[in-house]
Amino acid sequence: MPTIDDIARLAQVAPSTLSKVLNHRPHVSRETRARVEQVIAATGFVPSQRARRLIAGRSFILGLLIPYTSDQLFTDPHLLEIMRGIEAEANEREYNLLLSTARTSLDAASALVRLLRSDVIDGAIVVETHDVRPFAETLQQRPAPWVVIGYAPPGMVPSVHADDFGGALAATRHLLDLGHRRLGVISSLPRPFALDERLRGINAALAEAGLRLDEHLVATGDFSPASGERAAHCLLDQPDPPTAIFALNDRMAAGALRAAASRGLRIPEDLSVVGFDDIALASLLLPPLTTVRQSGYRLGRTAASIFFQCLDGQAPETPAIIPTELVARGSSGPAPPRRCAERGFPRAP
Amino acid sequence: MPTIDDIARLAQVAPSTLSKVLNHRPHVSRETRARVEQVIAATGFVPSQRARRLIAGRSFILGLLIPYTSDQLFTDPHLLEIMRGIEAEANEREYNLLLSTARTSLDAASALVRLLRSDVIDGAIVVETHDVRPFAETLQQRPAPWVVIGYAPPGMVPSVHADDFGGALAATRHLLDLGHRRLGVISSLPRPFALDERLRGINAALAEAGLRLDEHLVATGDFSPASGERAAHCLLDQPDPPTAIFALNDRMAAGALRAAASRGLRIPEDLSVVGFDDIALASLLLPPLTTVRQSGYRLGRTAASIFFQCLDGQAPETPAIIPTELVARGSSGPAPPRRCAERGFPRAP
DNA sequence: CTGAAAGCGCTTACAG
DNA sequence: CTGAAAGCGCTTACAG
Numbered sequence: 001m002p003t004i005d006d007i008a009r010l011a012q013v014a015p016s017t018l019s020k021v022l023n024h025r026p027h028v029s030r031e032t033r034a035r036v037e038q039v040i041a042a043t044g045f046v047p048s049q050r051a052r053r054l055i056a057g058r059s060f061i062l063g064l065l066i067p068y069t070s071d072q073l074f075t076d077p078h079l080l081e082i083m084r085g086i087e088a089e090a091n092e093r094e095y096n097l098l099l100s101t102a103r104t105s106l107d108a109a110s111a112l113v114r115l116l117r118s119d120v121i122d123g124a125i126v127v128e129t130h131d132v133r134p135f136a137e138t139l140q141q142r143p144a145p146w147v148v149i150g151y152a153p154p155g156m157v158p159s160v161h162a163d164d165f166g167g168a169l170a171a172t173r174h175l176l177d178l179g180h181r182r183l184g185v186i187s188s189l190p191r192p193f194a195l196d197e198r199l200r201g202i203n204a205a206l207a208e209a210g211l212r213l214d215e216h217l218v219a220t221g222d223f224s225p226a227s228g229e230r231a232a233h234c235l236l237d238q239p240d241p242p243t244a245i246f247a248l249n250d251r252m253a254a255g256a257l258r259a260a261a262s263r264g265l266r267i268p269e270d271l272s273v274v275g276f277d278d279i280a281l282a283s284l285l286l287p288p289l290t291t292v293r294q295s296g297y298r299l300g301r302t303a304a305s306i307f308f309q310c311l312d313g314q315a316p317e318t319p320a321i322i323p324t325e326l327v328a329r330g331s332s333g334p335a336p337p338r339r340c341a342e343r344g345f346p347r348a349p
Numbered sequence: 350m351p352t353i354d355d356i357a358r359l360a361q362v363a364p365s366t367l368s369k370v371l372n373h374r375p376h377v378s379r380e381t382r383a384r385v386e387q388v389i390a391a392t393g394f395v396p397s398q399r400a401r402r403l404i405a406g407r408s409f410i411l412g413l414l415i416p417y418t419s420d421q422l423f424t425d426p427h428l429l430e431i432m433r434g435i436e437a438e439a440n441e442r443e444y445n446l447l448l449s450t451a452r453t454s455l456d457a458a459s460a461l462v463r464l465l466r467s468d469v470i471d472g473a474i475v476v477e478t479h480d481v482r483p484f485a486e487t488l489q490q491r492p493a494p495w496v497v498i499g500y501a502p503p504g505m506v507p508s509v510h511a512d513d514f515g516g517a518l519a520a521t522r523h524l525l526d527l528g529h530r531r532l533g534v535i536s537s538l539p540r541p542f543a544l545d546e547r548l549r550g551i552n553a554a555l556a557e558a559g560l561r562l563d564e565h566l567v568a569t570g571d572f573s574p575a576s577g578e579r580a581a582h583c584l585l586d587q588p589d590p591p592t593a594i595f596a597l598n599d600r601m602a603a604g605a606l607r608a609a610a611s612r613g614l615r616i617p618e619d620l621s622v623v624g625f626d627d628i629a630l631a632s633l634l635l636p637p638l639t640t641v642r643q644s645g646y647r648l649g650r651t652a653a654s655i656f657f658q659c660l661d662g663q664a665p666e667t668p669a670i671i672p673t674e675l676v677a678r679g680s681s682g683p684a685p686p687r688r689c690a691e692r693g694f695p696r697a698p
Numbered sequence: 699c700t701g702a703a704a705g706c707g708c709t710t711a712c713a714g
Numbered sequence: 715c716t717g718a719a720a721g722c723g724c725t726t727a728c729a730g
Contacts, residue, residue: 046466046467049469050402050408054399059398083450087448087450096447096469098410098445098446098448099413099446099447101436115445117393117395118397118398258633281629284607285634286607286610286635
């Protein structure tokens, strides 16, 4: 690989002059600049980032830290959209994206500190669905700009998250508009902040209608379809079962559809089912799942934008909240006239 | 951040001696080493990678290039498994992973050359489902080790791919064992190499049974569920329709299930459906989809391992072929006794 | 064994 | 405007 000295010799200037041209700095005569630019173009010379970084005192690399606790995250195509969003923004700043995954948040946090210490990256975006405090604590060893995609305690770190509250509010209103009055919910334990927000949204919508959530109608899963199936059975086994089930993620909603099918319940005639996330699966289920969509791309892009604001020494106001959108499909419909002994009638397999 | 000079002063040695300790080099007395190591531990000093890279003449960063033509790839959770596999291997070599996506192969190829030219990365793994030649040509501008996950012309570049042939062979044998004799296939146009291989596998299995693929029973989609649905209808509209449909990816298989449902065909009693990939969706469909699983993690890990062999100057024998596995689920069953006017009987909505 | 010097490929003040 | 010198933070021969 040719160095700046080689090219400078070719262009018959000093390396320092070549450097000025390379960086579009003033104090170079028109003619010199033209000649040098021509040589650069002819040779296709690109200065070594390695040397540049040493001088700049930074790496121009943004870390993306992904703990994948319970590998749930990694079955989530959403993440790829987030990456694309981050990359789009990073490219504009001539930053590259470094990927680091880890099994737990603690592993991710220590990987992050190592990357910062050895100055491989200038800072990071952390995708954290659970608790950002391990990161905050570990990062005290080596402070650097970082941004969380997810929920963080106020003032701890800049963050971006989807409008989980608003999405759940819209979905619940949708069911209320369809005449549903008994709403079952499939939540999870432990419950990430995002699900707290979704539950808040549900409660707010119910309150608007003068209703409140029957705590017997809140079942618990672990985000997996199988757990959603079990939870749906629990709900439908109640003496006064719900006419609609709102599963707080799509995968559990898929399980709920399956539970309904095994009981011979028609969707949406006998039971409405709503999910959250709008994963690729959602539109492929039979019937297609009504759900709440969030834009991973915008989450990523916004997170990166905030990161660069921090890097520039600004203190952006966060959390930034990315809108969500109700996508009404075939799995939700008018509430059945009377819910009673309709469930459980058998059907040819 | 403290530099090696700071720490050397603290430990009362020359920077060059500190460097030796840091890199576990000989010719340091036992006592000096002990003292220096203690200071390093106490200060938590980690040498700057930036300076190291300048000297080493390499970046210790491996690029991962992902063209996402038709964004099909990006709805594929598979990709995340590939990343994890690559990262696992890279970590052992103390390499970091740089992510670069691009809309087309050409964009990706030019991004790759730019990354190489500015010595941000030492080489790359390219996920290419279509044609690697644009990469090969562009890379002549700046040769570097690179490995393809996908199919490549022999001798052009080291590559890794799944055993598409074997997977399709196993799936077809499975259907033949169940008594199916008229097999419909949903393929695509244009057809990536992987699908050619899957078709080869189908033909090989049919040949074993003294059969051959009826070309009227090969329909064409574009990998999307909607296209699979259309293609399935075409197949089922034939005068002598198939008793089993092998869609060459899971998303089209999901479409085929939907087509069957809309015609009132029971799965698998009236029609068997088999997919390929085993995406998360597959086990959630009703009935769960019989399909062929490939391990993204192993693909990634193997690709990285081959990359490092290249980096070490070896010439690994490739393509490496990662096994696939038939996953028999509920969507495939014994062939119906006689296929004739069974299709199309209506059903309560 | 230990340390002073040179150098990796650039950029940044600073003279001329 | 132009270029010689110093320096970013390390490592690598090379003396001592």
